[in-house]
Amino acid sequence: MSSKYDVLVIGGGNAALCAAIAARRGGASVLVLEGAPKFYRGGNTRHTRNMRCAHDAATEILTGPYTEEEFWEDLLRVTGGQTDEVLARHMIRESKDILNWIVEQGVRWQPSLGGTLSLGRTNSFFLGGGRAMLNALYLTAERLGVEVEYDAEVTDLVIEDGMFLAARLKRPVKGETEIRATSLVAAAGGFEANIEWLKQYWGEAADNFLIRGTPYNRGSILKMLLDKGVQEVGDPTQCHAVAIDARAPKFDGGIITRHDSVVFGIVVNKHAQRFYDEGEDIWPKRYAIWGRLVAAQPDQIAYIIFDSTVVTSFMPTLFPPIAGQTIAELAGKLELDPAALEKTITEFNAAVRPGTFDYTILDDCVTEGITPPKTHWARRIETPPYLAYPVRPGITFTYLGTRVTKEARMLMAGGKPSANMFAAGEIMAGNVLGKGYAAGMGMTIGSVFGRIAGREAAKHARN
C-alpha cells in the first residue's frame, strides 16, 4: 500500500465499488477499505436482487418502458413527498444510463424471478443475485487496479474545516496505520446493525428487532462524519423494515426469511388481537409497512394465521408454518391464549362477507363490523390444519445519513459544501428517501450516487 491515494473509498458494497471503479476510470489511484472479511464483503448488497432504473423502452429482460416521470411519481407516492426533488430527479435521470454502465462493469441481468412478476417492467434483476453482482464489480475493480483491503476497520477520520485529510485504520494483522487521500468517498452503509444506536430512538423494543443484512453496518463512519460537522439528513427512526420470520437469525438472514402470506390470513399480536387491515393493498405495495406495525406491538411479535387452503398461494418459505389441528392446539404451540385466539378467529370468520376471491386484484372479499376491517381477500379461516408464522420486525436499512449535493458532495452543518468529501449509498439514502420504499431503490441510489461520487472525487483529486 502506498501512503497516499487520490481517492479513498470507505465501504465495500455496490455504492463503494461503483465509486471506486468510476474514480479509477477517471484516472485516480483508489483504495477501498472494506470493514468486513472477504466473504462478507459488500454490506447489504450481498442480499439484494435487483435495481430500479428508468428506461424508455422494453429491454431484453424488462417487459416495458418505465419513464422518468413514472419513476418520480412512484417515489413521490412511497415517500409521501418526503424527498429532495432536485436530487431525486437527478438520480432518476442518471439511472437510465446506469442500466448500461453497470453491465459494462461486468454485472449481468436475468429476467424477473419466479414470484416477482409485479417487478418485471420496472426492476432489473442481477443474474445470481447481489453477491454475483458484487463479485463482478470486485473483479472489474481489481482488473482496473483498484486496491482493496478487507477487515479494514476505520477508527477515526481526520477532518479539518470540512476537508478530509486522513483515515486511521486498525487492521487485524498489520496493526494501526493512517491513510491519507486527496478525496474521500464514504459508502459505508447505515447503522441498522448497531442495536445500541437503534435503542436511542426505539428504546428497549430494538432488542427484539432482527437485522436482515450485514452485521457490519454499525454506522461508525456515519457517526464520525456527523460528529465532525457534516450535515445530517433523514429521520433517525425511519428505516426499511418488514415482517420476517421470528425464527430467523439475529443478523444476515437475508431475503429468504420474509413472508408473503399476510394477505391470505390474519395477523394477531401476543394477545391474539388483530391490529391492522391485512388486506389494505396488493402485497408488494404494503410489504414494507409491516415491520413498523409489528415493532409497535407488545414484545414486537406477531403471528400470521391462515388455514390449509392457501398454503400454495405464496412463495415457499424457509421455515415451515407451525400447524395445529384446532385453533386451540395452534394457540398452544404459539403460546397464545387459546380462548382469545378462538374468539378473534370466530369473530373474524363471522364478519367475512361473500365475495369472489382473486389475490391479483383488489377483490371484493371484505369483512363487515369488525375493527380493524380486512378490506380485501377476506376469507374464513376454517379448514384445518391451521397454520401460523411468527414474525418480528426485520430491519433492512436505515435512512439517517449525510446531506449531499447533486455531485454527491457532503454538505457541512453550516450549509457549506465539503471540499473533498463525497457520500454514496445507504449512508446518504435519506436525501432521497424521507420514508417509505419501493423495491430496488436502494441499489439505484448506490449505483447512481456511487458513480457520481467516484467521478467527482477523481476530478477533485486530479485538479
Place this chain on the structure above:
Amino acid sequence: MHGTRILDEADRLMTVCNSCRYCEGLCAVFPAMEMRRAFSDGDLNYLANLCHACGACYVDCQFSPPHEFNVNVPKTLAIARAESYAAYAWPQALSGAFARNGLVISVVAALSMAAFILGFAALNDRNVLFGVHTGPGAFYRLMPHNAMAALFSAAFLYAILALVMSVRAFWRDIGPPIGGRADGGSIFQAIRDAGELRYLHGGGVGCYNEDDKPTDRRKFFHHLTFYGFILCFAATSVATLYHYLLAREAPYPWWDLPVVLGTLGGVGLITGPIGLFTAKLRRDPALLDETRHGMDVGFIAMLFLTGLTGMLLLLLRETAAMGPLLALHLGAVFALFITMPYGKFVHGIYRFAALVRYAQERRTAA
C-alpha cells in the same frame, strides 16, 4: 425425511433456494426446483443429476459457508449424484462397486490388461507375439476376428443392458408420469443441451473451478474428451461395417476413415482427460465430493489409457511392439466396457435422462 443423510441435506438446501431464487437464471436446476414445493427422493436425484457442477451458485450465494445457512449446492448435489449412481445400479448386487470405485476400476483394468497379455502370450507363439505383422488382417493373426468380435460384443451388450436397466429405474423415480415416455422434441432438446454442455457455463461466463474467476476450460476439455470418445466409437463402428459389409480387414491405411476418426478421437481422448484431471486437481475442495475422487480419476484414467494405447498401437503397428500394444489396448477397452455401468461413465447417461425430463417439464409448463 429421506432415505439418506445427503438427500435430507439436499432437501434442506432446495427449501432454502426455493425461498430465494436468485440463481434462477444460472442453469436448469433452479427452474426445475421452482416447479416443486416439496421434494421426493426422486426429485432430489433428478436435480442432482441435472446439476453440471459449474459452481456458479456457490460463488454467487450469500448463504454459502461460512454463513450459518451453510448453503453449498454444488457439493451437496455432487454427493447426492454419486450416491444415486449406486442407488440405481443394475444389478443392485454390484452397486457396491461405487463405494471404492477408484480401486474397483483399477483392479478391473489391471486384470483385464493382464488377461489379454497372458492370453496373447499363452495362445500365440513367441514369434507371432513379437513378430512384425502388416497388411489386412494383421491384428487377427494375434487374436482371431471372430473371437474378438464375440468377446467385445458380449461385453458391450452387457454394458448396454446394465445401463438401460439402471436408467430405467432412474427414469421411473424422477417421473411423473410413472414410466412416462420421452417425446421426440424433448429428446432432441436434451441432445442439444448435452452436446453443447449448455449448463456448464455459470449462466454465461463460464464455470468456476479453482477461484472466483470463471473460465471455460472444463467445458473445453470435456468437449475434447466426449467428442474424442464419440469419434473413437465411430471409428470402431465404421471399421465393423468395413469388415462385414465390404470385407475389408483392419488395419487400414492412415488416410482411411476408421483411422482418421480414430486418430482425431484418440487425440481428444488423450488431451481431454489430461485437461480434466489438471482442472480437478486445482478445483476448490469446497465444490467437490472429495470422497469420490477415485471414481472421477478412475474414469478419466480409463479414457486416457484407452486413447493412449490406441494411439501407440497406431504409431507402432508395423513394429514388433504391435502384439503387446494390441493386448494392452484391447485390455483397456474391455475394462472400459465392462465398468461402464459401474463408474463415472454413468454420469452422462443420468444427466442426459435428467435433461430429457427437464425439457419435458419445460414444455408442459409452457
